[in-house]
Amino acid sequence: MTIPAQKESSVEPLLKVDGLVKHFPIKKGLLQRQVAAVQAVDGLSFDVRPGETLGVVGESGCGKSTMGRLITRLLEPTAGRVEFEGTDITHLNTGKMRPLRRDVQMIFQDPYSSLNPRHTIGTIVGAPFKLQGVKPEGGLRKTVQEMLERVGLSPEHYNRYPHEFSGGQRQRIGIARALALRPKLVVADEPVSALDVSIQAQVVNLLDDLQDELGLTYVIIAHDLSVIRHVSDRIAVMYLGKIVELADRNDLYSTPMHPYTKALLSAVPVPDPKRRGAKSERILLRGDVPSPIDPPTGCRFHTRCWKATEICAKTEPPLIALATGHQVACHHPENAEDQQPGDTKLLQVAKEAIDVVSVVSKAEETAEEAAAPKKTVGKDTPKAAKSASKGASKSASKGVSKASKGVSKAASEDTPQAESEGQASNDS
Numbered sequence: 175m176t177i178p179a180q181k182e183s184s185v186e187p188l189l190k191v192d193g194l195v196k197h198f199p200i201k202k203g204l205l206q207r208q209v210a211a212v213q214a215v216d217g218l219s220f221d222v223r224p225g226e227t228l229g230v231v232g233e234s235g236c237g238k239s240t241m242g243r244l245i246t247r248l249l250e251p252t253a254g255r256v257e258f259e260g261t262d263i264t265h266l267n268t269g270k271m272r273p274l275r276r277d278v279q280m281i282f283q284d285p286y287s288s289l290n291p292r293h294t295i296g297t298i299v300g301a302p303f304k305l306q307g308v309k310p311e312g313g314l315r316k317t318v319q320e321m322l323e324r325v326g327l328s329p330e331h332y333n334r335y336p337h338e339f340s341g342g343q344r345q346r347i348g349i350a351r352a353l354a355l356r357p358k359l360v361v362a363d364e365p366v367s368a369l370d371v372s373i374q375a376q377v378v379n380l381l382d383d384l385q386d387e388l389g390l391t392y393v394i395i396a397h398d399l400s401v402i403r404h405v406s407d408r409i410a411v412m413y414l415g416k417i418v419e420l421a422d423r424n425d426l427y428s429t430p431m432h433p434y435t436k437a438l439l440s441a442v443p444v445p446d447p448k449r450r451g452a453k454s455e456r457i458l459l460r461g462d463v464p465s466p467i468d469p470p471t472g473c474r475f476h477t478r479c480w481k482a483t484e485i486c487a488k489t490e491p492p493l494i495a496l497a498t499g500h501q502v503a504c505h506h507p508e509n510a511e512d513q514q515p516g517d518t519k520l521l522q523v524a525k526e527a528i529d530v531v532s533v534v535s536k537a538e539e540t541a542e543e544a545a546a547p548k549k550t551v552g553k554d555t556p557k558a559a560k561s562a563s564k565g566a567s568k569s570a571s572k573g574v575s576k577a578s579k580g581v582s583k584a585a586s587e588d589t590p591q592a593e594s595e596g597q598a599s600n601d602s
């Protein structure tokens with residue numbers, strides 16, 4: 175097997191993560207003995223290049239937020255190494271991290287709890303200058319007001335309090351605070367998932383514009399693949415504390431290699447209006463994500479994978495490049511050469527791992543229903559299979575029509591910036 179080289183990049187990475195691990199101990203009894211550990215992040219290695227956006231996607235509980243907090247050093251790693259601009263920052267203490275805080279900032283998911291309700295917007299956005307002892311040219315007030323304008327708020331908001339703002343506006347305040355000191359790296363943890371769908375596109379577009387204006391590098395964490403697709407240059411897919419696939423955005427969407435990525439993508443509606451209404455297949459993974467306290471042996475995804483063979487249960491697949499710039503951790507990848515061709519006997523779990531359903535958009539479904547008489551299921555179809563397939567296809571078409579709304583809004587790049595929610599209600 176030949177392993178293609180990674181895409182050569184002459185620039186040094188801004189952030190380099192190697193073998194990053196975070197286990198949260200579970201303690202019990204009077205003596206508070208450690209009885210187990212939540213393996214939230216278990217051996218992540220990746221680079222973030224200057225000026226790029228790395229999207230990190232995965233189901234709830236797979237360790238995305240923990241990873242974000244580790245690379246911004248809000249959490250102490252159990253093992254591994256984090257380098258920022260070539261400097262090892264893995265174990266820097268608070269004092270030594272302070273100058274670095276200028277360069278590495280975080281935007282949080284919840285714009286309601288991340289702003290101190292007793293402070294004015296001026297105090298909140300101006301806080302990083304005070305903490306860093308920076309005296310901006312032209313004075314603090316003017317600089318903060320400029321920053322407010324830059325994120326689509328009004329300079330008059332300076333003396334207002336967070337409760338006077340909507341969710342979208344609060345997230346803009348959070349963004350202004352994070353960008354006040356012109357950081358180099360911004361880690362945004364689910365920056366739009368707490369917002370109404372109609373507001374999400376505005377905040378995503380704002381982050382995009384600010385990246386160009388200020389030359390920022392982003393790590394954007396999200397569970398929503400349509401948001402991730404819109405903003406990312408490269409995407410890392412996480413499952414149970416590990417990166418299972420890491421690739422350029424277009425490669426990942428056109429030729430996903432990890433079965434988990436394929437399943438995730440099959441649930442994403444097609445944003446192309448010409449193809450809307452076309453039938454597509456959706457892979458529904460059965461079963462829940464296993465506990466990170468006792469993750470499966472071998473490949474962590476093998477208990478839900480339709481391609482799992484013996485080796486998958488025994489040996490963990492390494493994350494390797496199977497195409498240029500496309501890394502995957504799988505013994506039997508999709509769209510690439512099988513890494514273990516001799517191992518062909520499917521595990522029992524693999525045979526029951528998924529439901530594959532045909533999905534039609536809501537519009538198409540309605541048209542079909544109107545045109546044809548009600549279909550009856552053939553006599554020889556087992557009863558259980560009838561009801562299962564009915565349930566699956568129903569939920570699938572529902573999910574798709576619901577999700578496609580999200581995409582059409584999130585992908586509407588032309589949406590003018592949030593004048594309606596951004597200023598109108600609070601300018602009085």
Ligand SMILES: Nc1ncnc2c1ncn2[C@@H]1O[C@H](COP(=O)(O)OP(=O)(O)OP(=O)(O)O)[C@@H](O)[C@H]1O
Pocket residue numbers: 198212213214232233234235236237238239240241397466
């Ligand atoms: N401080 C903590 N103590 C113990 N366990 C924790 C702690 N923080 C996170 N965890 C556990 O680590 C695992 C990963 O959590 P994390 O929040 O990083 O996942 P996530 O992918 O960001 O999920 P979500 O999208 O729901 O926030 C979860 O099982 C979580 O319960």
